[in-house]
Amino acid sequence: MMKKAVILLSGGLDSTTCLAYAKSQGFQCYALSFSYGQKHNVELDVAKKIAEHFAVEKHQIVSLSIGDFGGSALTDKSLDIPDYEDNGEIPVTYVPARNTIMLSIALGFAEAINANSIFMGASAIDYSGYPDCRPEYFEAFRKLASLATKVGVEGSPITIETPLINLSKAETIELGHSLGVDYSMTISCYRATADGLACGTCDSCVFRKKGFSGAGLQDQTKYIGSVII
Amino acid sequence: MMKKAVILLSGGLDSTTCLAYAKSQGFQCYALSFSYGQKHNVELDVAKKIAEHFAVEKHQIVSLSIGDFGGSALTDKSLDIPDYEDNGEIPVTYVPARNTIMLSIALGFAEAINANSIFMGASAIDYSGYPDCRPEYFEAFRKLASLATKVGVEGSPITIETPLINLSKAETIELGHSLGVDYSMTISCYRATADGLACGTCDSCVFRKKGFSGAGLQDQTKYIGSVII
Numbered sequence: 001m002m003k004k005a006v007i008l009l010s011g012g013l014d015s016t017t018c019l020a021y022a023k024s025q026g027f028q029c030y031a032l033s034f035s036y037g038q039k040h041n042v043e044l045d046v047a048k049k050i051a052e053h054f055a056v057e058k059h060q061i062v063s064l065s066i067g068d069f070g071g072s073a074l075t076d077k078s079l080d081i082p083d084y085e086d087n088g089e090i091p092v093t094y095v096p097a098r099n100t101i102m103l104s105i106a107l108g109f110a111e112a113i114n115a116n117s118i119f120m121g122a123s124a125i126d127y128s129g130y131p132d133c134r135p136e137y138f139e140a141f142r143k144l145a146s147l148a149t150k151v152g153v154e155g156s157p158i159t160i161e162t163p164l165i166n167l168s169k170a171e172t173i174e175l176g177h178s179l180g181v182d183y184s185m186t187i188s189c190y191r192a193t194a195d196g197l198a199c200g201t202c203d204s205c206v207f208r209k210k211g212f213s214g215a216g217l218q219d220q221t222k223y224i225g226s227v228i229i
Numbered sequence: 230m231m232k233k234a235v236i237l238l239s240g241g242l243d244s245t246t247c248l249a250y251a252k253s254q255g256f257q258c259y260a261l262s263f264s265y266g267q268k269h270n271v272e273l274d275v276a277k278k279i280a281e282h283f284a285v286e287k288h289q290i291v292s293l294s295i296g297d298f299g300g301s302a303l304t305d306k307s308l309d310i311p312d313y314e315d316n317g318e319i320p321v322t323y324v325p326a327r328n329t330i331m332l333s334i335a336l337g338f339a340e341a342i343n344a345n346s347i348f349m350g351a352s353a354i355d356y357s358g359y360p361d362c363r364p365e366y367f368e369a370f371r372k373l374a375s376l377a378t379k380v381g382v383e384g385s386p387i388t389i390e391t392p393l394i395n396l397s398k399a400e401t402i403e404l405g406h407s408l409g410v411d412y413s414m415t416i417s418c419y420r421a422t423a424d425g426l427a428c429g430t431c432d433s434c435v436f437r438k439k440g441f442s443g444a445g446l447q448d449q450t451k452y453i454g455s456v457i458i
Contacts, residue, residue, distance in 0.1 A: 060297070060298075062293060062294050062295065063292070063293070063294055064291060064292070064293040064294075064334070065291050065292055065293075066291065066334060066337055066338075068289070069289075069337060069338050069341035069342070070341055071340065071341035071342075072341075090379050090382070094379055095337070096336070096337040096338075096339075096340035096341045096378065096379070097333055097334075097336040097337035097340060097377055097378055098337065099377070100333040100336060100337070100373065100374075100377045101330070101333040101334055101336075101337055103333075104326055104329040104330040104332075104333040105293070105295060105326075105330055107325070107326040107329060107330075108295050108298060108324070108325040108326035108327065108329070108330055109295075109298050109325075110325075111300065111325035111326060112298035112299055112300035112301075112325045113298070113300075131376060131377060131378060131379060131381065131382045132376075132377045132378075134376070136376055137373075137376045137377055140369070140372050140373040140376050140377075141373060143369050143372070143373075144329065144366070144369040144370060144372075144373050145329075147360060147361075147363070147365055147366045147369050148326055148328070148329045148360060148361045148366055148369075149325065149326060149360060149361075150319050150323055150325070150360060152360065153319070153360045
């Protein structure tokens with residue numbers, strides 16, 4: 001029987017690479033996306049197309065009203081999404097406990113469908129300093145997952161796979177490129193318009209640009225205000 | 230400034246005792262309930278009344294579509310809720326990763342409102358053997374919470390309080406009784422009808438009966454088919 005995996009899919013560069021990687025490892029893939037009140041919810045349409053493109057077994061979209069809590073520029077209309085700043089601080093785009101919430105729901109989904117693994121495209125190299133992207137965070141979640149679930153108690157815990165955790169953005173893009181990922185399908189920008197145009201200056205855009213430049217590859221991202229010929 | 234706490238409130242005996250306890254400890258209380266596809270969703274109306282009764286600062290109800298995953302008799306229409314069986318097995322009422330999902334969302338809520346603590350009325354004494362009710366599970370979640378959040382990284386992790394973890398159901402009821410809890414407001418039954426009648430034979434009903442009997446107190450729960458004079 002094929003191994004099953006749940007892949008957290010935002011429609012961005014990292015999660016799409018992760019999906020391609022899980023497929024290449026022989027997993028039957030179940031994509032999981034979240035409608036959580038993010039301003040850049042065009043990513044859900046993008047995620048749908050990517051899930052279809054990779055012919056996943058199922059694409060589950062979970063709605064949850066955590067955007068109502070506020071406290072993050074990604075969900076709170078009263079807070080502007082800032083441009084990238086290299087100052088070592090956790091930016092206001094941090095969504096309280098977001099990865100924990102997403103991984104927990106992935107854990108419930110994985111156990112309900114008898115999946116062996118959860119894949120998440122987090123990286124602790126070219127990233128915004130979010131606490132829930134660090135290797136020690138994932139170690140703690142692995143421990144929790146083994147104690148939290150019936151399958152864990154029975155000796156077959158669901159594994160938490162973070163294949164990109166130590167890769168730079170350039171290395172992630174090289175990995176995806178070698179797996180045939182078409183990055184023109186993906187979108188990274190926190191300020192993405194409904195038409196899928198990117199701002200070019202938020203954290204996510206800056207890391208993406210740096211990645212393509214480092215990998216020596218061309219990015220097809222279309223930016224707001226750029227001339228389309 | 231008053232300390233703030235998020236209290237996971239299902240409308241049952243344990244979570245209501247927990248809310249009363251948090252109030253007695255001087256916390257400003259924010260109740261959090263979930264609409265997750267549970268069959269016994271009458272508990273949400275009950276939770277609303279209890280939250281009002283205790284004059285919480287806010288009662289946040291989060292909708293999340295994890296019931297769609299199936300795999301639990303509490304959410305899956307194709308599975309019957311069983312009567313209590315004392316056989317040492319985890320019953321089919323187990324909802325995959327439910328407490329992890331609820332605690333994670335509570336963690337996000339708590340961080341967004343600058344709360345110090347999360348209270349959950351879990352017990353590992355008179356319980357159904359769910360893995361995510363055991364002390365070692367909560368220890369792992371505490372570790373995770375300290376690594377997952379911005380406040381945790383900054384040295385003030387949100388604490389996870391489980392004041393009932395080592396109490397029998399009778400001791401919980403005694404605690405609540407001493408705090409003036411009116412248990413006639415609460416509902417425990419997994420098969421609760423829309424009118425709030427209980428079945429008397431599911432796990433939750435059996436533990437409740439045992440608790441009141443052990444505490445030597447009268448329970449006002451109304452059972453299906455019982456004669457109301």
